[in-house]
Amino acid sequence: MANRIEYEKVLNPAQLEAVTSSDxxxxxxxxxxxxxxxxxxxxxxxxxxxxxxxxxxxxxxFTRKAAQEMLDRAASLADPRCRFVSGGTFHSLAxxxxxxxxxxxxxxxxxxxxxxxxxxxxxxxxxxxLHMPKKGQRFPKRGTLANILSKAANLQEPVEAFxxxxxxxxxxxxxQIGNLGSLYAEYKxxxxxxxxxxxxxxxxRLLGENKDIRTELSRKYGHIMVDEYQDTNAIQADIVKWLxxxxxxxxxxxxxxxxxxxxxxxxxxxxxxxxSIFPETxxxxxxQNYRSTQPILALTNALMDQADEKYxxxxxxxxxxxxxxxxIDTRTEHEQALLISNYLKQQMAEGQSxxxxxxxxxxxxxxxxxEAELTRQRIPYVKYGGFKFLESAHIKDFLAHMRVVVNRDExxxxxxxxRLVKNVGMGKSQAIIKWMKxxxxxxxxxxxxxxxxxxxxxxxxxxxxxxRLTSREIEPKNAVEQVMEYYLPILKDKFDDYPRxxxxxxxxxxxxxxxxxxxxxxxxxxxxxxxSSADIDQGEKGKTLTLSTxxxxxxxxxxxxxxxxxxxxRFPASMAYSNPLNLEEERRLMYVAATRxxxxxxxxxxxxxxxxxxxxxxxxxxxxSSFISTLPSYLFSHERGAAKTLLRGRxxxxxxxxxxxxxxxxxxxxxxxxxxxxxxxxxxxxxxFVASNxxxxxxxxxxxxxxxxxYTTLEKI
DNA sequence: CATCACGCTGTTTTT
DNA sequence: CAGCGTGATG
Numbered sequence: 001m002a003n004r005i006e007y008e009k010v011l012n013p014a015q016l017e018a019v020t021s022s023d024x025x026x027x028x029x030x031x032x033x034x035x036x037x038x039x040x041x042x043x044x045x046x047x048x049x050x051x052x053x054x055x056x057x058x059x060x061x062f063t064r065k066a067a068q069e070m071l072d073r074a075a076s077l078a079d080p081r082c083r084f085v086s087g088g089t090f091h092s093l094a095x096x097x098x099x100x101x102x103x104x105x106x107x108x109x110x111x112x113x114x115x116x117x118x119x120x121x122x123x124x125x126x127x128x129x130l131h132m133p134k135k136g137q138r139f140p141k142r143g144t145l146a147n148i149l150s151k152a153a154n155l156q157e158p159v160e161a162f163x164x165x166x167x168x169x170x171x172x173x174x175x176q177i178g179n180l181g182s183l184y185a186e187y188k189x190x191x192x193x194x195x196x197x198x199x200x201x202x203x204x205r206l207l208g209e210n211k212d213i214r215t216e217l218s219r220k221y222g223h224i225m226v227d228e229y230q231d232t233n234a235i236q237a238d239i240v241k242w243l244x245x246x247x248x249x250x251x252x253x254x255x256x257x258x259x260x261x262x263x264x265x266x267x268x269x270x271x272x273x274x275x276s277i278f279p280e281t282x283x284x285x286x287x288q289n290y291r292s293t294q295p296i297l298a299l300t301n302a303l304m305d306q307a308d309e310k311y312x313x314x315x316x317x318x319x320x321x322x323x324x325x326x327x328i329d330t331r332t333e334h335e336q337a338l339l340i341s342n343y344l345k346q347q348m349a350e351g352q353s354x355x356x357x358x359x360x361x362x363x364x365x366x367x368x369x370x371e372a373e374l375t376r377q378r379i380p381y382v383k384y385g386g387f388k389f390l391e392s393a394h395i396k397d398f399l400a401h402m403r404v405v406v407n408r409d410e411x412x413x414x415x416x417x418x419r420l421v422k423n424v425g426m427g428k429s430q431a432i433i434k435w436m437k438x439x440x441x442x443x444x445x446x447x448x449x450x451x452x453x454x455x456x457x458x459x460x461x462x463x464x465x466x467x468r469l470t471s472r473e474i475e476p477k478n479a480v481e482q483v484m485e486y487y488l489p490i491l492k493d494k495f496d497d498y499p500r501x502x503x504x505x506x507x508x509x510x511x512x513x514x515x516x517x518x519x520x521x522x523x524x525x526x527x528x529x530x531x532s533s534a535d536i537d538q539g540e541k542g543k544t545l546t547l548s549t550x551x552x553x554x555x556x557x558x559x560x561x562x563x564x565x566x567x568x569x570r571f572p573a574s575m576a577y578s579n580p581l582n583l584e585e586e587r588r589l590m591y592v593a594a595t596r597x598x599x600x601x602x603x604x605x606x607x608x609x610x611x612x613x614x615x616x617x618x619x620x621x622x623x624x625s626s627f628i629s630t631l632p633s634y635l636f637s638h639e640r641g642a643a644k645t646l647l648r649g650r651x652x653x654x655x656x657x658x659x660x661x662x663x664x665x666x667x668x669x670x671x672x673x674x675x676x677x678x679x680x681x682x683x684x685x686x687x688x689f690v691a692s693n694x695x696x697x698x699x700x701x702x703x704x705x706x707x708x709x710x711y712t713t714l715e716k717i
Numbered sequence: 718c719a720t721c722a723c724g725c726t727g728t729t730t731t732t
Numbered sequence: 733c734a735g736c737g738t739g740a741t742g
Contacts, residue, residue: 091732196732363729425718551730
């Protein structure tokens with residue numbers, strides 16, 4: 001028997017209450033650094049101690065990293081049985097359930113998962129079927145299309161309605177996009193495919209519609225716990241509801257101030273709706289922060305004070321002292337990079353450990369310049385976030401060879417691998433796929449495709465490879481070897497930077513070694529892939545600086561944190577009018593970033609002045625930092641001056657442009673927030689720009705309706 | 718089918 | 733600038 005944990009000694013009263021409260025729904029509102037994961041983990045220990053079988057405790061969260069962290073911490077608890085608790089992301093739970101129950105929804109249990117780039121690929125193949133008028137209207141790119149369809153799905157809204165709300169610049173083509181959504185749904189059904197959104201939607205449906213399955217899962221998981229509840233969306237909240245519907249043993253933990261996944265339809269209001277789903281909910285607040293010093297908390301509290309909607313707590317700490325956070329406004333990105341690396345060098349010279357420092361930023365590319373400087377100065381670092389190992393072309397190409405063996409109908413992968421064969425393009429690929437469907441040919445007979453001539457001789461070696469992969473119950477390790485042998489020459493031919501890519505491919509070998517079934521290996525690569533480049537290149541973790549996106553840094557902490565923040569503008573001038581700033585989201589991101597710091601915080605803004613305006617044609621300097629520096633004025637006040645590019649001349653294809661600051665009053669007579677009057681609708685407020693000559697206006701005495709109106713019909717008041 | 722020149726457009730975060 | 737799609741050419 002393991003040592004008993006003395007809960008009263010290691011937990012504060014609020015935490016203790018959360019840990020020891022008996023069965024029934026509990027909502028824990030927990031500020032940053034208040035020990036919320038710790039509380040969850042101790043509750044697990046307590047339950048196991050009291051005789052609950054660990055497998056029947058389900059720990060759910062939103063990101064893989066958080067899930068991993070939670071399960072690791074549970075496993076390290078005093079009672080060794082704790083390592084057997086169940087858990088993972090909502091998506092991985094959905095996947096596990098659907099592998100045995102998809103049939104109840106009219107799917108085969110052997111469905112294939114589409115990742116984001118697969119999804120985009122399918123969309124691309126479907127666009128021609130829309131029969132769009134050849135020229136004219138602006139139609140979104142497939143990345144944007146995927147965003148639109150995915151978010152509409154997550155919000156459970158019809159595509160057209162969603163476009164009206166958030167992508168009003170595409171209003172004219174909304175019917176076509178809606179149509180594309182239907183085609184996409186049909187395609188997935190016909191080909192046994194599910195994307196990420198389908199996974200959770202299907203689980204929701206399964207639980208809502210099928211009482212037997214609900215009962216089965218209720219029995220299996222007698223205690224449900226959800227971390228980062230503020231990051232769940234309505235569908236996931238519904239899943240939680242159904243999972244706990246019978247036994248009501250559910251604890252959700254979250255912080256409304258830390259909701260940073262609104263782009264996935266997350267809604268922090270879920271936190272406050274929870275008690276209406278489970279009326280007998282007990283609410284517990286954790287407000288004591290154990291991580292940061294008071295000056296840092298003062299900053300974060302002030303940050304959240306500005307939020308229009310704030311529901312909860314004020315963080316406090318007993319950790320006195322600590323320096324005030326610094327804000328350093330460098331003028332160029334390079335200056336910023338130098339400042340940070342010099343500071344680090346100095347600290348290291350004074351005997352500090354580089355492990356204690358981290359640099360956080362909103363988007364992965366914000367650290368590029370810094371990374372260059374760190375490399376020059378030989379400061380080792382690992383970077384988390386932004387890096388999509390599995391979505392890079394060479395990895396997808398490679399894996400596609402195995403995918404078609406596991407699922408012969410996977411057209412997306414077939415096209416990938418066929419097009420890699422010399423002299424086979426889109427046309428022939430399609431023809432081959434069709435032929436294979438009719439003939440039910442063994443894979444190795446690929447070379448017998450009637451259309452194959454001498455020029456398509458590559459089909460033969462592809463056939464041989466696929467034959468080998470099918471011939472017996474091949475192990476993933478072996479399959480990876482076979483494909484490597486076949487694919488490396490293609491890689492070298494296709495990519496100039498093949499050494500780097502080859503190295504990345506070799507990372508697949510140790511991963512494959514952990515599996516015995518090819519199918520399982522491929523599935524896991526989609527849902528449980530390595531979380532970052534840091535996990536892949538296995539840099540010297542003991543002695544490195546951490547670089548991370550804010551999203552990937554959740555749940556981690558360091559004594560000293562740098563935050564590189566490009567706060568104000570982040571849209572190229574050409575799209576600024578259609579995307580109002582989301583200050584609420586920025587504020588939450590900054591809050592999350594700032595509360596990662598324990599002792600000291602340094603914030604560095606990229607340049608605010610003296611950098612040329614970003615233009616379509618590339619002026620001097622770094623485009624990103626330059627538009628960041630000018631767009632605030634562009635967006636908020638046309639009087640203070642705004643971005644404008646001037647054509648200077650053309651010289652043999654090379655163009656030279658000059659940039660300047662000039663009022664935009666002619667083409668943009670209104671700003672967000674301007675009060676206007678319309679002859680028919682009366683007074684209103686400009687809420688956003690919809691098109692080059694249209695704004696969206698909120699009319700108070702018109703039933704809160706948003707209308708899109710041309711500038712010429714409006715009068716400023 | 719492959720290649721290249723040209724023109725256009727624009728965010729990011731993760732499952 | 734960079735990535736993508738298009739249209740012309742071999």
